[in-house]
Every structure is written in structure tokens, then in C-alpha cells.
Amino acid sequence: MKIIHTSDWHLGHMLYGYDRSMEQNSMIDQMVDLVGSHRPDAFIVSGDIFHTSSPSNHAQSMLAEGLMRIRSASPATTIIVTAGNHDSGARLEVFRTPWKALGVHVVGQYYRDDLQQHIIEIDGKGFVIALPYINEFFITDGLYETLQYMVADRNKEGLPVVMMAHTTVTGCDISWHSNSNEYSAGGINSQPLESFGNGYDYLALGHIHKPQRLSPKAFYCGTPLPIGFDEEGDHGALLVEIPKHGDTPTVTPLPIKNPLPLKTLPEPDSCPAPQTWDNVRQLFEAFPDGDECYIRLNVKVDNSGFIPASAAQTAAHIAEKKQCRFCHINPIRETANNSADRRQLNVDEFRQEKPIDILARYLHDKNIVFDNDMHEVFDEVLRNLNI
Ligand SMILES: [Mn+2]
Structure with a gap:
């Protein structure tokens, strides 16, 4: 058979x-x-x-x-x-x-x-x-x-x-x-x-x-x-x-060959360390105009910081003159979750924390990336709750 x-x-x-x-x-x-x-x-x-x-x-x-x-x-x-x-x-x-x-x-x-x-x-x-x-x-x-x-x-x-x-x-x-x-x-x-x-x-x-x-x-x-x-x-x-x-x-x-490959910049094989938005933007600008594919950009964020809010728009703008289909910016945290950077707060410290910081710490502990979309949604929820 x-x-x-x-x-x-x-x-x-x-x-x-x-x-x-x-x-x-x-x-x-x-x-x-x-x-x-x-x-x-x-x-x-x-x-x-x-x-x-x-x-x-x-x-x-x-x-x-x-x-x-x-x-x-x-x-x-x-x-x-x-x-x-x-x-x-x-x-x-x-x-x-x-x-x-x-x-x-x-x-x-x-x-x-x-x-x-x-x-x-x-x-x-x-x-x-x-x-x-x-x-x-x-x-x-x-x-x-x-x-x-x-x-x-x-x-x-x-x-x-x-x-x-x-x-x-x-x-x-x-x-x-x-x-x-x-x-x-x-x-x-x-x-x-x-x-x-x-x-x-x-x-x-x-x-x-x-x-x-x-x-x-x-x-x-x-x-x-x-x-x-x-x-x-x-x-x-x-x-x-x-x-x-x-x-x-x-x-x-x-x-089976995919006529429209899914590509990540920087290429994971050639560049294993996460890169800053400035570096990734330059790599994307230098990406061949005629290459037909989907593009994801892996961008480094530090534990407290965010990727610039304008980054997605800038990336979409760069993609306009290219054949590729820009998909999204994928935020990468450089430090893996480990106990060394997990700080215990006392009650008074905790009371002074902003909700966004509590969420950021929770996500960090869970190894979940806090991206711009999530940030916006959370801000909107807070606005609706009038906190
Ligand atoms: Mn399936």
C-alpha cells in the first residue's frame, strides 16, 4: 500500500x-x-x-x-x-x-x-x-x-x-x-x-x-x-x-516549496543576539527591494523600555518601496527570566507601584513580551476604569 x-x-x-x-x-x-x-x-x-x-x-x-x-x-x-x-x-x-x-x-x-x-x-x-x-x-x-x-x-x-x-x-x-x-x-x-x-x-x-x-x-x-x-x-x-x-x-x-517565504530580520542564523530598533531599521532599509517574501522584524527591548511607538509606521514606510510584505515587529527581551533580576517588594513599595509597572513585572516573570499593542490596550483599560 x-x-x-x-x-x-x-x-x-x-x-x-x-x-x-x-x-x-x-x-x-x-x-x-x-x-x-x-x-x-x-x-x-x-x-x-x-x-x-x-x-x-x-x-x-x-x-x-x-x-x-x-x-x-x-x-x-x-x-x-x-x-x-x-x-x-x-x-x-x-x-x-x-x-x-x-x-x-x-x-x-x-x-x-x-x-x-x-x-x-x-x-x-x-x-x-x-x-x-x-x-x-x-x-x-x-x-x-x-x-x-x-x-x-x-x-x-x-x-x-x-x-x-x-x-x-x-x-x-x-x-x-x-x-x-x-x-x-x-x-x-x-x-x-x-x-x-x-x-x-x-x-x-x-x-x-x-x-x-x-x-x-x-x-x-x-x-x-x-x-x-x-x-x-x-x-x-x-x-x-x-x-x-x-x-x-x-x-x-x-x-513543498513556498513561493513567498516568511523571513525574519535579523536572520536568526547569522545574528543570534537581539538587535536594537536602530540596527534592525538599517538592516530592513538594506533588504533587497525586489525580494518577495513576508518580513518580521525582531527588535530588542530592555526590561523597562519599549520599542519607539513610531517603529511600526517607519517599518511600513520602508516596506512601501519594496516587494516584501511587512508583517510586524516582534519585541525580544534580552535577559531571560531569572531569579537574579526578580526583586521582592515590601507592602509600602508595592502600594506605590503604578499598575503598569505591576503588569510589566508580572509579564516579565512569566517571560511574556510586553509589546506596544498590549501597552495600548492596558492604557485603554486604565482610562476606562478611571484609575
Ligand atoms: Mn493545524
Whole structure:
């Protein structure tokens, strides 16, 4: 059995207000080419097909046309799309029946009372257990094993078994996800790899954006296009080949190129130390006018100071004569949070503190950057409270 595993397309995603249709169309073009050249038995998308639960008409057309083109590139390929936590499973399933007639299986919802809905048999090739994102409170005990037993019952020829899931697996690399920890990433609580049972030959995971191998038979394929500036590294899909049930899969990365890269100035590799606004502004001015990309500026702030209020406007002005799309200024604190610069206040000192200083200290202790936007919002709140 040969499959192409992808996930997290996030169609309709906008980056700092910029439309990304051109890149998303390019990504789909590349998927069409990959399917055309590899002719897999199944092409599977493990959730987060759209960025929002109510995607625009344009994003929905992009998916419909994209799937039809993938189908035309290799008519014998079974296409399977599941919903992620960003999607509305019910909305994704609206045209489930006509899609099925075209060889495209859309599984948006969890059919706890009719689990056969999650089992897709690809004649003479293998089985796919297609599970969308399921809120942990609704996962029935032993769900994965039950589905694997159900497949085993039908799998008289010993064909390969693939299972799709959209979730966080305990211990995976969440470095591309902010506000995440070992217990939860991207809004989904972690579940141990062992909980998925043993009856599959390949676990096709979606949700975590960094491509990675969790075991010889469990993989996140990652995002085909970066969704944020921190998603720096290789992007693509995975080609998976499994000779028969019980064999270890052969997994090969299939790179996808982003025509509009996301770049950070100063470049993190060439300049690891945070730079002042003046230095970063000069770097941005010297940035090649014709370079088409997205730009984020990493600017150093000290513990008490802020980046000049006019910096974003100045940066936007510099960007006017360039082909790049300026996105935002990312404030970087030079000193890491440590106990040495955490001062204990007595009650009298604390009473004399301004609210803004208390907030600044709290954020500093939590290692959260106090940016200009947050400063403005806080000022507005204080004005409204008349403090
Ligand atoms: Mn995602």
C-alpha cells in the first residue's frame, strides 16, 4: 500500500492581514504533481483543511477544485479528508455523499454509534481508519483498539492498516507552537502514543505543525506551508509505503516549496543576539527591494523600555518601496527570566507601584513580551476604569 500523508493545509489562512491564496494555490499545484507522479493508493489529509470553522467561499472553492484536480491526476487514488480542530466537521461533511461518488471520503464527525463509518477499505490495497479531531471528553474508552479489532475482523488478506488522527501526542516536539506545554499544544490535550493501540501499521497524525517521527510507524507530516514565522524548517508531505500488515513502513519526505517565504530580520542564523530598533531599521532599509517574501522584524527591548511607538509606521514606510510584505515587529527581551533580576517588594513599595509597572513585572516573570499593542490596550483599560 502506498499513501501520501498530508495535514494542516489551513486554507483561507491570512498572515497579518495578507491574503495567501497564491501560496495556497501553489501548494495545491505541488500536491497535484506529487499525486500524479507517485500515483498512491490513498491521498490522506489528517485535519485542519481550513483555517477557520466558517471558511470563505473562496477557500471552499479552492478545496473543491484542488481535490478534483488531485483526483484527475490519479483517478485510481482514494482521497480521504478528515476534520481537524480548526474545521467544522459538520460543515465539511455537507457534500459528503456527492464527494463519495467521486472517490473522495470526507469524515468530519465522530460516529460513536456507527464506527464502521470510520473504516475505509481500499480494495485489495489496505484499510484506513479515518478519525477526525475528537474532543477528549467524547473519546470512548478503547476506541482505537475497537476500531482496530473491527478492521482485523475484515482484513482476511493481511493488508496494511493506516489510522488517521488529529491530536497532540505526549512528548512530541511542540517548538513551533506558542503557549503550549507537555500537557497541551494548540488547544488539544496530549495523549500517550501507547493509547492508540498496536493494530495499525502507520499512524498518520495531524495537528502538530512540525514534521516529525514519533516511532517507526507514527508520524506527523507537518504543515505544507508555514502558518507562522516560528515554523522555520522543512515543509511538505510524506510518502508512505507498507508492503503488508505487520511490516514497518518506509517513509519518504516530499518537499513543498513556498513561493513567498516568511523571513525574519535579523536572520536568526547569522545574528543570534537581539538587535536594537536602530540596527534592525538599517538592516530592513538594506533588504533587497525586489525580494518577495513576508518580513518580521525582531527588535530588542530592555526590561523597562519599549520599542519607539513610531517603529511600526517607519517599518511600513520602508516596506512601501519594496516587494516584501511587512508583517510586524516582534519585541525580544534580552535577559531571560531569572531569579537574579526578580526583586521582592515590601507592602509600602508595592502600594506605590503604578499598575503598569505591576503588569510589566508580572509579564516579565512569566517571560511574556510586553509589546506596544498590549501597552495600548492596558492604557485603554486604565482610562476606562478611571484609575
Ligand atoms: Mn493545524
